[in-house]
Amino acid sequence: MFQKQILLPQDQIPRQWYNILADIKINPPLGPDGNPVKPEDLAPVFPMNLIEQEVSTERWIDIPEPVLDVLAMWRPSPLIRANAFEKALDTPARIYFKYEGVSPPGSHKPNTAVAQAYYNKVFGIENMTTETGAGQWGSALSFACSQFGLNCKVFMVRVSFDQKPYRKAMMEAWGGTCIASPSQETKAGRDALQRDPETPGSLGIAISEAIEAAVADTSGKTRYSLGSVLNHVLLHQTIIGLEARKQFGMIDAYPDIIIGCAGGGSNFAGLAFPFVYDKLSGRQVEIYPVEPKACPSMTRGPFVYDHGDTSGYTPLLPMHSLGHAFVPAPIHAGGLRYHGMAPTVSQLAEEGIIEPKSVGQLESYKAGVLWARTEGIIPAPETTNALAQVVKEAQRAKDEGREKIILVNFSGHGLLDLGAYAKYLAGELTDFALSDEEIERSTAITADYPRPERLKNV
């Protein structure tokens, strides 16, 4: 029988996360006064133990035992050889995928949701708030909160709330509360509804509502949670790449190419950062974050200081950004519709340590359907972006006549996104292109902000 899966025994699960801030420097976040944000400035929003993790430069950070106990429900995730996909592509490349769809909510998001819920719990927090667009993150945090007995309130962008009632049911099955944003519960929500009672909502408004709801609880028992972009979020995801390295060790191999889709950056970073560590130590490896052409923050957006949210409530972060008011086209990969990119990922791209790529929606779904018909698993729309790049790299390996090893992060399954597949198969999806003028217009918003320093780590 063909060895399809490489399973890491559960007792060999990584016990520490890898913190890339031990090995690279990034520009600091800036507050409203233009000065670097101090940890205590963030205290009303996040618990101090996570803030300390956000600014830590320790290379290895212990994963708490109670977090491991929950991750053990589905981790280590399998590393699987995509031999049927290889055959369909007629490539000499060996393609492996790290399958994150095995988690209860079906994506990589719980890797950090569980950790964040744990740290909030031990800090004495009782309620968590967050926002969600397509629903992956809100589902993951609801699941994580149910594990630690925390209440979870999710502000879900109204258009998704109405289109995807099953996501709400999922959050409620885990005991979470899911309300359409804008809501009457916050000033930010009420203001938005006053401006336009029929507004479909936006991630920017939902973030504002979730932060406001956390800060407004004067008992101090409520905090906010973010599902990507921040250092500690990406840190928690590195268990993916650390497991993958061990799994390649089991078959005495090492990947030539690492690929992950990138919205805020957490899925990509989770797989890639441990390999970046190797690369910074001299290892040869090509590392590609893949973004949609409809939201090309790294491939077409400048490296600037910008806000993480639309309303400009967050500190200024040093990142590749299309401008915080940018509204991406309605592609179905909702998790990749974000104007910016995690500061660490942006810095690595800026220095050429990783090489961003972009793909179109139609080529992504084409790769996704080929995947389903060969490897069986129906990929999440976000994942199909990474798969489209895998197709290109497999073709390049064929052109070069080389048996390269390609490793891709399979961020999740698409069982809650089948509506998008129905549209694709019915020929109802389109590609979205951005003109230079559109990019210029949307990025102009950061023109008067401070510029990040040109750091050189390598």
Added chain:
Amino acid sequence: MFQKQILLPQDQIPRQWYNILADIKINPPLGPDGNPVKPEDLAPVFPMNLIEQEVSTERWIDIPEPVLDVLAMWRPSPLIRANAFEKALDTPARIYFKYEGVSPPGSHKPNTAVAQAYYNKVFGIENMTTETGAGQWGSALSFACSQFGLNCKVFMVRVSFDQKPYRKAMMEAWGGTCIASPSQETKAGRDALQRDPETPGSLGIAISEAIEAAVADTSGKTRYSLGSVLNHVLLHQTIIGLEARKQFGMIDAYPDIIIGCAGGGSNFAGLAFPFVYDKLSGRQVEIYPVEPKACPSMTRGPFVYDHGDTSGYTPLLPMHSLGHAFVPAPIHAGGLRYHGMAPTVSQLAEEGIIEPKSVGQLESYKAGVLWARTEGIIPAPETTNALAQVVKEAQRAKDEGREKIILVNFSGHGLLDLGAYAKYLAGELTDFALSDEEIERSTAITADYPRPERLKNV
């Protein structure tokens, strides 16, 4: 770290299925003339290699290598300790679940779909037809056919077709064709539409359409496939229990109680039959198939000869049945809404080797939600029936003060059934009870059929 999962290394996957017909006798299926059906009578419907398997009495049957290669995408499935569920129930019992939701379609159904597609392929078949109710089986066969390059046509009961468009998208993602039944493609369908143009359809009509579509292809390149009830279908599912036995061997343990939900019987049998084998050899083990109170074929239906389909096209099978015209209440566990029970499972129940139980819809969802909030995975509606019985056994273990080991077959996840959870959480679901008069009325249909012989295997 707590050892949550017991993972069987992939190279230790079982290489043979267990055939219970080596160890028990059942009454033969009867044709329209009242005589036992001969293999060649079934040849227009099934390929001969599967018919031979249907009547085989070999105890161990080799799993073909190409079938293993496909199963290896997700098998061996994990055996997982439900320690959080145990804790919530405050029980001394140790609860383990065999998690079948890891397959691409999310249930145990592909275990036989893959095998059936393979045997059809090697027999020279090019097209397969089947019916589906809620969509699990049609999805599984579409997936399996994509693996062997077969065309797959699924007749889906219209009411489900309209309510669950995502199931159609799923089948199409795998290249299958899904059409609403009754359709204009068959005489059975056209007749049904003529009788009632607004009919919601039924599994009985859909089976008739699928069989007719297979038999009507005069090229001989099309065959029909059934997802439960038949001997060869249950045979293919025994890999579940065979893996579980090996996994318990890894922790030097053996279950006291085996539980699985039962509609047609394939999920239950897949886990239970290898343990029945042990029980027939003298091992002490309690084995409980669990059915919904709304469709209690074993707990309230008589052991009779009856047709497998509503239209009476199939041979008469010796089974517990509520009568082939029985229309179960619209419970959400669609896979358990079947009037009969597999002949082998029925025979074991008749002899007391296994002990059927029945549970209500509300207690099932209550157990399902508790499961989601403790073990994370949101169970399929069918699975919640088994979990409701686990709750009872956990309580009994507590009452008796005994650390029993309970093993449950977790047939699938509920990510495509979240609508049912939304209704349950909103208080919109109800229980369904059947009066003795209703049972008497529905079972009267078999009054004039031959009676099965009272076989005694033990």
